[in-house]
Amino acid sequence: MKICCKCKTEKNLHSFGKKAGEADGLQRRCKECRINEGKERRHKHREKLNSYDRDYREKNRLRIKLTLSQYYTKHINILVEQATNWRKQNLDRYNESARIRSRRHTINLTDSHIKRLLTQRTHITTSEIPQALIELKRIEISINRLIEETE
Numbered sequence: 001m002k003i004c005c006k007c008k009t010e011k012n013l014h015s016f017g018k019k020a021g022e023a024d025g026l027q028r029r030c031k032e033c034r035i036n037e038g039k040e041r042r043h044k045h046r047e048k049l050n051s052y053d054r055d056y057r058e059k060n061r062l063r064i065k066l067t068l069s070q071y072y073t074k075h076i077n078i079l080v081e082q083a084t085n086w087r088k089q090n091l092d093r094y095n096e097s098a099r100i101r102s103r104r105h106t107i108n109l110t111d112s113h114i115k116r117l118l119t120q121r122t123h124i125t126t127s128e129i130p131q132a133l134i135e136l137k138r139i140e141i142s143i144n145r146l147i148e149e150t151e
């Protein structure tokens with residue numbers, strides 16, 4: 001048994017990670033405390049990480065777009081198949097959303113329309129949506145329409 005220097009709880013040795021250089025070869029803080037510290041750290045730096053992500057997406061917009069469209073082109077068959085299987089296994093949910101969809105049957109696929117779809121029921125503002133995500137959603141909608149038409 002060993003006492004964690006953070007939570008001061010006496011714990012079984014398995015509750016401590018290994019650390020070369022410590023007298024007993026174990027971390028001073030228990031695994032649980034270390035996990036929580038990681039979470040706190042990530043939470044604290046969330047703003048910074050988010051803005052880093054945004055910068056990255058902004059700088060690599062074209063590359064991301066290309067990668068996504070290559071991915072979709074390469075895997076279109078499997079994606080359609082997965083979507084079809086999902087629908088068969090989730091008929092209730094599918095029918096419900098089909099009802100909602102049919103109410104706005106004449107939807108267009110402009111960027112601003114897709115942005116609205118993506119931000120519905122979220123705290124995200126439309127300006128935060130990267131272009132690559134819009135392209136992805138547009139493809140998703142197109143695939144769903146394709147499946148609907150083939151049925």
Ligand SMILES: [Zn+2]
Pocket residue numbers: 004005006007008009029030031032033
């Ligand atoms: Zn602890």
